[in-house]
Amino acid sequence: MRYLYTLLMYLATPLIVLRLLTRGMRYGNYHQRWPERFGIFKAPDLRGSIWVHAVSVGEVNAAEPLIKALRQDYPNAPLVVTTVTPTGSARVQQLFGNSVFHVYLPYDLPFSVQRFLRQTRPRLALIVETEIWPNLYFGCYRRGIPLMIVNARLSGRSLRGYAPMRALLRSALRCVRQIAAQSRTDAARYRLLGADPAQVTVSGNLKFDMPVPEGAPEAGEAFRQQWGRLRPVWIAASTHEGEELAVLEAHLEVLKRLPDALLLIAPRHPERFRLVEHAVRSLGFSMTMRSTDRIPGESHQVFLIDTMGELMPFFAAADVAFVGGSLVPIGGHNVLEPAALSRPVLVGPHTFNFEEITLALIRGGGAKRVLLSEALGGAVLDLLQDGTRCKHMGRQARIVFDSERGAVGRVMGLIDRMLQE
Missing domain, CATH: 3.40.50.2000 (Glycogen Phosphorylase B;)
Incomplete structure (x- = not known):
């Protein structure tokens, strides 16, 4: 299933590039950052980094109190924050400035994933909410990078939509060390999707811990x-x-x-x-x-x-x-x-x-x-x-x-x- 998935991802690459062109017209400096989508970027020494992935604005906001706690408890660990959307990227810059290293998450192609992981060299990967990318998850597993889904949520609609890929996603989820779900319902849905029940716990919603912005x-x-x-x-x-x-x-x-x-x-x-x-x-x-x-x-x-x-x-x-x-x-x-x-x-x-x-x-x-x-x-x-x-x-x-x-x-x-x- 994963080989078939990867083949389809390669076949979709021309459409991906076309999407990049379209987005580049909408967001002024987006053209300059296209290589990041394929794992190509300049980075400082990030050995031993803690990597947090938050797809867009909502997930970045949810991750804000967690990222601040990581900065406080692990001040010597470089923090890498990835997003998928330009608005998410802008929110990271607004909240954290240069105190974290931001880069776009690469597309789920094996060569892109390997480049990204070689550059960032994380000792821990934290995925916020519901991003399941099989090649990325397998890449972390092969490199011995512990992977955790935090603030994990999974709607009934998403669970039904994942049905045709359930075997593939079950294999990907077995690469995850821990799933910290928002609620008992979310935890149950992750188990239905194929997560190891022993790895699923209910931690609550990070968004309840978000700070009211000063002023x-x-x-x-x-x-x-x-x-x-x-x-x-x-x-x-x-x-x-x-x-x-x-x-x-x-x-x-x-x-x-x-x-x-x-x-x-x-x-x-x-x-x-x-x-x-x-x-x-x-x-x-x-x-x-x-x-x-x-x-x-x-x-x-x-x-x-x-x-x-x-x-x-x-x-x-x-x-x-x-x-x-x-x-x-x-x-x-x-x-x-x-x-x-x-x-x-x-x-x-x-x-x-x-x-x-x-x-x-x-x-x-x-x-x-x-x-x-x-x-x-x-x-x-x-x-x-x-x-x-x-x-x-x-x-x-x-x-x-x-x-x-x-x-x-x-x-x-x-x-x-x-x-x-």
């Missing part, structure tokens, strides 16, 4: 002072195609009852910024953008956050937070960011990427599920008009967030034992 609450308060302290404000964060129109229609409904209300909208992907701007203007809203005016004025009805990595201060500035990727079958995004700032959370019906966290917030009274996009405006309006309920939900969201903390300590215990072995 975020104060920045949020400063924003409120500038656009009107008493204005009702809600945020639609990490939205996708098929959601922005529903969000804007919901805001039209809100404005009928609260004409001074402000919507902060943050599309998930930068390539959608311009499309969302056109949609907002076509519906006749008075709007401005983060990249131009920085802060909305009292006359603006919509503020487009067309920058990356700035959500937390805007969550702090909002009264209510809707988390996107949930009105469409994307699976939802991180509901913990607004919860950490004591903000009530609204989500759509599709939250399979964060199902247990979302359910915990709903059961704890800190979140509400909106089953239909047409009901979003009413749900937002109910909270904006009922300040007591809004604050109560926010407090409950923070209580749930605090009660689940501690995953970093549990994962670090597993890492310590593995390195001692």
Whole structure:
């Protein structure tokens, strides 16, 4: 199965190169880093490094408290952080600067994997969440590099999608020394996929241990002072195609009852910024953008956050937070960011990427599920008009967030034992 998989990967290489060309047009300096995708890059002496792979922005954010703990406990070990997406790369730079060595993860071709491992020479590999690359896993196994999946999650949808490759993935997972799952459900799914039950443990979700960025609450308060302290404000964060129109229609409904209300909208992907701007203007809203005016004025009805990595201060500035990727079958995004700032959370019906966290917030009274996009405006309006309920939900969201903390300590215990072995 692995030989067949590798043959298919080689056959797909022309398509991979075409994808690189397409992405290079979208991201300015991306062309300069193409060789990294094939394991070709200049690196300092990284012998004995600890390597953390986080595919994109969400995984980088989840790994932040773990990477900081690794820097503190193993100050002499070089830290290598890989991502797949340019936005993930930008987030690594924003969070850690030059204190870690960042490179793109190579494509899962044997020669690319071998070059990467020769360059980085890790003594431990930590894969965040759900990245299973057979040649990479076998490459680590052959070199005696202990491999651990941390914050491991596996949705029912992904488990079903992996069915045709289950034999191959079972072999790859047997190369893994430890799987630290987010929940009992995730642990059970990894076992169903073929992981050795003795290697699977439940450590909790690293995202509960993420720090609230220093100054975020104060920045949020400063924003409120500038656009009107008493204005009702809600945020639609990490939205996708098929959601922005529903969000804007919901805001039209809100404005009928609260004409001074402000919507902060943050599309998930930068390539959608311009499309969302056109949609907002076509519906006749008075709007401005983060990249131009920085802060909305009292006359603006919509503020487009067309920058990356700035959500937390805007969550702090909002009264209510809707988390996107949930009105469409994307699976939802991180509901913990607004919860950490004591903000009530609204989500759509599709939250399979964060199902247990979302359910915990709903059961704890800190979140509400909106089953239909047409009901979003009413749900937002109910909270904006009922300040007591809004604050109560926010407090409950923070209580749930605090009660689940501690995953970093549990994962670090597993890492310590593995390195001692």
